[in-house]
Amino acid sequence: MTLLEVSNLTVKFYTPDGVVRAVDDLSYQIERGEKFGVVGESGAGKSVSALSLLRLIEDPGRIESGAIRFYEDDAVQTFEEDFPKKVVDLEELRNETDWETLAESLDEEGASAEEITGDSRYAGDDLTDVPADELSIQRVLEGGYGSDVGLIDEQDFIVKNGDRSYIELLRAPEKAIQRIRGNRIAMIFQDAQTALNPVYSVGEQISEAIRHHLDYSDKEAKERTIELLDQVGIPDAEARYGDYPHEFSGGMQQRVIIAMALSCDPDLLVADEPTTALDVMTEAKILGELETLSDEFDTSITLITHDLGVIAELVDRVVVMYAGRPVEKAPVEELFYDPKHPYTVGLMASIPRIGTGADRLKTIPGTMPDLIEVPSGCSFHPRCPYAEEACTRKDPMLVEPETGEPAEAEDKRGVSCLEYTGDLTQGLSFDVSVDNPAVGEQNE
Amino acid sequence: MSLRRFIIRRVLVSIPILLGVSMITFFLVNLAPIDVVDVIIGINPDATQADYARLRNELGIDRPIYIRYWDWLTSALQGDFGPVYSRGLDAGELIAARWKETVLLGLYGWVIALLIAIPIGIYSALKKGQLGDDVGRFAALTGISIPNFWLGLILLGFFSSQLGIFSASTPQTPLLHTKTLAWLLLPGITIGSAAAANLMRIMRTSMIEEMNKEYVTAARAKGLPERTVMLKHVLRNSLISVVTVAAFLTSGIVAGSVVVEQVFGWPGLGRAFVTAATRQEINLILAITLFTGTAIVLMNLVADILYAVLDPRIRDEY
Numbered sequence: 001m002t003l004l005e006v007s008n009l010t011v012k013f014y015t016p017d018g019v020v021r022a023v024d025d026l027s028y029q030i031e032r033g034e035k036f037g038v039v040g041e042s043g044a045g046k047s048v049s050a051l052s053l054l055r056l057i058e059d060p061g062r063i064e065s066g067a068i069r070f071y072e073d074d075a076v077q078t079f080e081e082d083f084p085k086k087v088v089d090l091e092e093l094r095n096e097t098d099w100e101t102l103a104e105s106l107d108e109e110g111a112s113a114e115e116i117t118g119d120s121r122y123a124g125d126d127l128t129d130v131p132a133d134e135l136s137i138q139r140v141l142e143g144g145y146g147s148d149v150g151l152i153d154e155q156d157f158i159v160k161n162g163d164r165s166y167i168e169l170l171r172a173p174e175k176a177i178q179r180i181r182g183n184r185i186a187m188i189f190q191d192a193q194t195a196l197n198p199v200y201s202v203g204e205q206i207s208e209a210i211r212h213h214l215d216y217s218d219k220e221a222k223e224r225t226i227e228l229l230d231q232v233g234i235p236d237a238e239a240r241y242g243d244y245p246h247e248f249s250g251g252m253q254q255r256v257i258i259a260m261a262l263s264c265d266p267d268l269l270v271a272d273e274p275t276t277a278l279d280v281m282t283e284a285k286i287l288g289e290l291e292t293l294s295d296e297f298d299t300s301i302t303l304i305t306h307d308l309g310v311i312a313e314l315v316d317r318v319v320v321m322y323a324g325r326p327v328e329k330a331p332v333e334e335l336f337y338d339p340k341h342p343y344t345v346g347l348m349a350s351i352p353r354i355g356t357g358a359d360r361l362k363t364i365p366g367t368m369p370d371l372i373e374v375p376s377g378c379s380f381h382p383r384c385p386y387a388e389e390a391c392t393r394k395d396p397m398l399v400e401p402e403t404g405e406p407a408e409a410e411d412k413r414g415v416s417c418l419e420y421t422g423d424l425t426q427g428l429s430f431d432v433s434v435d436n437p438a439v440g441e442q443n444e
Numbered sequence: 445m446s447l448r449r450f451i452i453r454r455v456l457v458s459i460p461i462l463l464g465v466s467m468i469t470f471f472l473v474n475l476a477p478i479d480v481v482d483v484i485i486g487i488n489p490d491a492t493q494a495d496y497a498r499l500r501n502e503l504g505i506d507r508p509i510y511i512r513y514w515d516w517l518t519s520a521l522q523g524d525f526g527p528v529y530s531r532g533l534d535a536g537e538l539i540a541a542r543w544k545e546t547v548l549l550g551l552y553g554w555v556i557a558l559l560i561a562i563p564i565g566i567y568s569a570l571k572k573g574q575l576g577d578d579v580g581r582f583a584a585l586t587g588i589s590i591p592n593f594w595l596g597l598i599l600l601g602f603f604s605s606q607l608g609i610f611s612a613s614t615p616q617t618p619l620l621h622t623k624t625l626a627w628l629l630l631p632g633i634t635i636g637s638a639a640a641a642n643l644m645r646i647m648r649t650s651m652i653e654e655m656n657k658e659y660v661t662a663a664r665a666k667g668l669p670e671r672t673v674m675l676k677h678v679l680r681n682s683l684i685s686v687v688t689v690a691a692f693l694t695s696g697i698v699a700g701s702v703v704v705e706q707v708f709g710w711p712g713l714g715r716a717f718v719t720a721a722t723r724q725e726i727n728l729i730l731a732i733t734l735f736t737g738t739a740i741v742l743m744n745l746v747a748d749i750l751y752a753v754l755d756p757r758i759r760d761e762y
Binding site for chain 2: 058178180182187189191198208209213257
């Protein structure tokens with residue numbers, strides 16, 4: 001069951017030097033209880049995509065388009081009670097809609113028949129020519145035409161759809177999103193030292209969220225905080241409740257941040273490089289604890305990192321980002337043993353390995369492009385050893401490598417390389433060899 | 445370390461500082477080309493050289509300066525600051541009679557400065573780059589640029605001569621009477637305006653700086669309302685630099701009181717100081733300087749304690 005769906009998310013930063021496309025048409029789904037990874041080089045748009053989930057992008061950044069849907073029945077229910085005027089019931093809409101008028105207004109808005117029906121047979125047709133039962137209200141809304149054709153109000157953000165009800169996070173008013181933040185979706189920040197307020201005790205910083213979201217009394221919140229501190233492995237938690245951030249070591253500060261994120265028992269943890277600032281021993285420990293806690297509370301995790309080792313250790317499914325776009329989406333084993341995108345192959349090759357006898361680390365030549373002027377076509381083509389003329393022209397889509405069909409469903413593998421839509425003449429000629437340490441030793 | 449231990453240590457540190465202040469005050473004032481004997485004898489044509497020498501000996505002025513400092517310090521500690529020759533009373537008595545006026549005016553200036561600076565500073569920071577912010581910054585720049593004697597005269601002229609709602613003579617009511625407090629509004633604004641302008645700028649800048657820190661994003665990510673994020677998390681951190689600057693501004697308020705008391709005819713130490721300086725009353729100059737020096741040291745003490753209250757990291761110092 002999907003918990004969170006990110007759909008065609010685009011985030012731009014309007015800097016004095018130009019418009020930076022930090023995230024460009026990113027889509028992925030996170031399942032309930034799943035550990036999902038977002039991996040890429042610095043500047044690939046990982047952190048921005050993470051902050052977007054909670055609508056924490058600040059000026060000059062703006063979420064330009066796309067949707068983030070949060071499928072949590074409990075949340076939908078409480079929001080329905082508190083924002084009764086912002087609810088859309090798809091079942092009701094289906095019964096009430098006059099399909100002919102809808103098709104006409106959709107044509108006026110320039111909606112494509114293929115998009116609304118989800119059927120490529122109707123590509124290029126007018127919607128008025130399509131049989132009415134092929135139209136899907138859900139697709140009309142997902143395409144962003146809902147308020148244009150008068151189906152819904154611009155501000156409606158609670159969508160009831162049988163047992164697949166969801167909240168449109170990007171449409172939700174600030175008051176509603178504040179109730180999601182920290183409560184339903186919580187964030188673990190990279191640098192605990194800067195993410196903790198230096199002038200409040202760690203106990204206060206954790207318990208304030210508990211008091212705010214769960215309506216606990218001061219005493220109850222304090223008890224829960226001490227419990228949490230204990231759970232994340234802070235020794236002598238009760239005595240340390242009143243201590244200030246500067247009185248903790250880096251690893252302990254990170255544990256405090258994790259306790260803070262767990263404080264309201266969220267459905268989704270967004271961990272932005274949670275262990276990058278730590279030494280490897282602490283990193284291993286904290287990742288282990290994160291895994292245990294996620295299993296224990298059945299919490300989904302989105303792990304954002306540049307570190308493939310961390311991905312391998314913790315994550316079930318991965319999306320690889322390059323220059324703000326997803327280039328490959330796969331279950332973690334498949335990504336490591338059978339990478340399909342030249343960039344992923346390059347990333348794998350650049351992991352240092354013991355026993356291969358190589359003197360130098362392999363790197364991908366070149367650097368990631370300036371996101372103000374992204375190369376035309378495939379943004380990886382200037383660094384890609386297999387780039388052809390077509391790569392400079394055609395924008396690759398995330399497609400299933402076997403069929404070349406758009407990889408929309410969450411369980412489908414997706415690669416965004418022209419090879420898989422049959423546009424390359426030479427093909428990709430990399431070999432993937434899985435190292436067996438024993439073999440490596442024999443060779444030497 | 446606990447806050448209480450910090451405060452005790454910080455208070456103890458103030459003692460040698462005060463001693464230093466008294467020493468510097470005494471030696472600097474004694475560098476001034478003032479001869480007390482001249483002041484006492486005045487232009488009496490009958491005084492002989494022998495009279496001068498006798499008086500010098502009686503007053504102990506012919507002894508080495510460190511002995512005179514010791515004498516002065518020990519008697520000052522007992523409340524005896526020496527006579528004011530032109531008035532026929534003790535310098536200590538004069539301070540005792542006047543200090544309340546000056547302290548009240550100074551505090552008044554402070555309260556007005558803070559009441560103006562903190563809200564407008566916060567407002568400017570929250571509306572950064574918008575019209576409200578521009579107006580606030582313009583007002584701050586104006587406040588810094590206007591000398592307070594001029595502002596005092598303008599206010600006095602406008603409210604007293606033009607509008608007739610302000611009496612140019614000081615009220616005869618007791619100090620804490622509402623009438624007195626209402627009257628003090630103009631001198632208070634005059635004395636507090638420069639500090640208000642400075643504080644407003646610091647408040648705005650430090651708030652904007654703090655707003656960009658990651659703990660603010662983290663606080664938002666916790667789902668706290670924007671109001672709590674700003675007034676709980678950002679404000680407390682921004683006040684740290686405001687307190688630091690406020691401590692420095694105290695001396696400005698003390699110096700301002702000299703001018704403002706003169707302009708408004710307020711009978712405080714500032715006016716007494718001007719008289720003392722023109723009449724070369726060395727004991728009174730010493731006493732007032734020591735008093736204001738002590739006041740500044742005390743204000744710094746208060747600022748440091750506030751600093752430690754706001755920022756737990758400071759408590760580990762000292």
